[in-house]
Amino acid sequence: MEILKESKTIRTGPVLFSHYTRGEGVKKAIQLSREDILLEVKESKLKGRGGAGFPAATKWMIAAAAQSDEKYIICNADEGEPGTFKDRVLLMEYPELIFEGMVIAGYTIGASKGIVYLRGEYEYMLASLEDYLYVMRQDNLLGKNILGKDDFNFDISIRLGSGAYVCGEETALIESLEGNRGEARNRPPYPANTGFNGNPTVVNNVETLASIPHILIKGGEWYSKRGTDKSTGSKLFSVSGDCEKPGVYELPWGTSISELLSMVGAENAKAVQVGGASGICIPKGQFNRKLGYEDLPTGGSIMVFGENRDMLAVLKNFMEFFTEESCGQCTPCRIGNVKLLEGVEMIEKGNYTFKYINTLKELGQTMQLASKCGLGQSSPNSFISILDNFKDEIFHSNRSNGRSNGRRKN
């Protein structure tokens, strides 16, 4: 755990890692109407930072429009995607941004309760986060009639997750909070309508919420000028793997892979996995591609693989992860991932046919289309992209392709 606490963050950045005075965001918010805040967030074009990239303003508007006595703001701090550790830095060093983002969200959609779903492994932060909430209550940044605003009540509680990757998926997270098995729900209905205990619920990633106070203070327009047209603002990237300077970087969207690689000291990389285990793997030839929703979206995980990495071993590792971490409820994901993993093992042993590998790629497409939640929908990404992008390495090494001769088996 000690290593985890030490973050090698590059701590300066244009937005999240810039200066912020505690309480300013909430102060600003309560002077505005709910509609004004929604407009501001809409103008910022902020998209969810948890991976799916759903426009934050749209989600908030649905929840704001929903009729209910009870609504919830849930901060998704499950940070389970392999290679992601940027939420950890925000939680450790900028809790004020996250919590105030939640307060503002609550004010905007009319919720009075916020819940932080904190990754089980981050339990060591619990005490300090609770202390922080205590101070916020003292300062009336939480509690009743916040900062004197009549009838604006909001409080935050922290709940610990217990280790399943799928519980980061928003509906599985809600099931988990309700005390059920962490399994994704059918959608529609969406949480913004029917979420925690059946109430309208906004689930946002830590980083999404942490961006809110800055957007309110500096304006949506200011925020939207950063990054690219469809990917506004800046983004935290957790860079790990074969590089000299791993860490969390705040960069504008639109940065290319090669720019990022030179920044982190990994010019010799052979491959970059963008978006964690569920993301896609980019070969050297495509390093000019840009990070952003237009081309390479990511929740922030960037894994760098050096010249000596065995890409099949990398793939196997990912597939083992999904085989284990599928919640197990739906057929394509529960069994499909096993089949993909078996395919990798066949290649490893040289005991495969190209026909079957192609069948598995088609199966991967079915999984992308027919799985119930994002886990199964994205788990074939690395299978397909690694086998496509690293064909030469994987299939033309001295592994035999196991051509069969049609003789009787014994």
Place this chain on the structure above:
Amino acid sequence: METKEEVRTPVSQQPYTVDVTEEVDGIGSKVSIEINDKKISVPLGMTILEACRENQIHIPTLCHHPDLCIAGTCRICVVELEGMHTLQTACSFPITSPLKLHTSTPMVRKARRHIVDLLLSEHYGECYSCVRNNNCELQSLAKEYGVDQYTFGHVTEPTFERDNSSPSVVRDMSKCVMCKRCVRTCIDLQEVGVLEAIDRGDQTHISTFQEKPLADVICINCGQCINRCPTGALHANDPSDDIWNAIDDTQKHVIIQTAPSPRAAIGEMFGQEPGTSYTGELNTALRRVGFDKVFDTNFTADLTIMEEGTELLLRLYKALVEKDGSMALPQFTSCSPGWVKYLEHFYPEYIDNLSSAKSPQQMFGTLIKTFYAKESGIDPKDIVTVALMPCAAKKFECNRPEMNDSGYKDVDYGLTTRELGQMIREAGIHLPEMSQSHFDQPFGDASGAGLIFGATGGVMEAAIRTVAELVTGVKAEDLFDNARVTPVRGFEGIRYLEIPIADVGPVPEILKDLIPDFEWLKGAVLKVAVAHGTANAKKIMEDIKAGGKFSECHFIEFMACPGGCLGGGGQPIPTNEEIRNKRANAIYTEEESLPVRKSHENENVTTLYDKFLTEGPCGHLSHKLLHTHYTKRGKYIA
């Protein structure tokens, strides 16, 4: 969402209901959609699956079951929606805005085929050696999608040990497709909660508390999970090999008693539409199979009414007249062994409320090995008693250690409708072609009151006909239109009825020794209730615990299975509301055609009291042979 209190299943599992009524299109309004380029208009909130089915467009399903909440997990029902980049499950997708969908595109067909291939890759066993051969939803899907090879391989060794610890339900998880229909049945439909998914990823499987064998957990043996299992992963513990052996053993006198509801359902196993009774044909077929005698369980159903009805009057008399505070009221029926075990586990503090009368099955077993053995001069040790039941729990019941009042195991085997159907088939008999014949003497054909035991509310109706007539002296036919006690009929989860007793008659001969007069009942209001499915039973029990309206009842009928016995865990598969309705119709129609429709008018019953149980209902011998006791089990497992 409905009121929040009613949400007992995870919200994800709830069928989606539209909650925004303020929109222009409120509940009850229509949405125009296009299915396969055909324009249709459907009610707002209807699922894609429902819309397709209403328009005769076939969508395959596996995890979907009409009795259960929506799961959306098998993914076989995926369809393509224009404008959405992933496929959507028809079973779970509510239509709330105009949309265009396609049910058979290359993408859809390929996905479905993959899903079937994946399920087959993990499904152990071959169809020809499976109880569900020809009645398996996975097999049907494989056929529908033209599976002619195992694209993703096929397991050749069982992946799980079979759990055959329970006398009622066998679990063979190597055949499980993880549809969780059993889980939803056990948790939502029955509110027992023995089965759940455990572990994660490829290790996920359905199991019990601490993976204990089914016999060691709080399973009530209702077998409703079996009826909803799409494959052979769950089936009943089948005694038919032993029964064939007994039939083939010339030393053995093998007797079968047949319960009312299998007759109304067994035709389904021979390709017949649900809703026809094959009582007479079944009698002939059973003799052809080799049973030496065929008795009608309705006879002991009539006897149950005499015993249980008398017990009720005695309880009321002692409580109201003799002011005996120890009399437990309301009295609960005890003929559903699933319900009995449910109560023993979940409400053990109420076991005194259970009628001590045995179930008709067990009464018959005892009588056969005592009264009948003596009458016919056959040594009871050579008699083998088989009970044809719609029920899985009856197998557990006949194995209860206390069920040997005859000096032998009263009922040797409980056989389900499904298992008997298979035996008949094996004997080369096509049931619907059989001629009709009667039940054997000395018990003969029973009353209609016994027959309606097969439907929820039937025991109550039979009891009301007899008790009301005996107490008031007025014919049941004059008290109720054609003796139909309609308020206790039907499939409403809980029914409640008050019967005012305006006047009383003289005490009939058979009760003379027990109760001096009925004056104390004059002007009283008899309050009764009926519940089917243990989820409904739970509602009543919680109400009683809280001192609510049901605690003031005098008599309550409980059946563990939805629909009562006709929807029992041993009945032909599939089951759903429509099928249960048709079976009920078959029973009530047959009932009205019978000459005797009240238990106390069954002459063979009166003869039995004259010749054998001479002290009358609830007399000493009755108590020894026809009554029993229960066990406080509780729900905590060691």
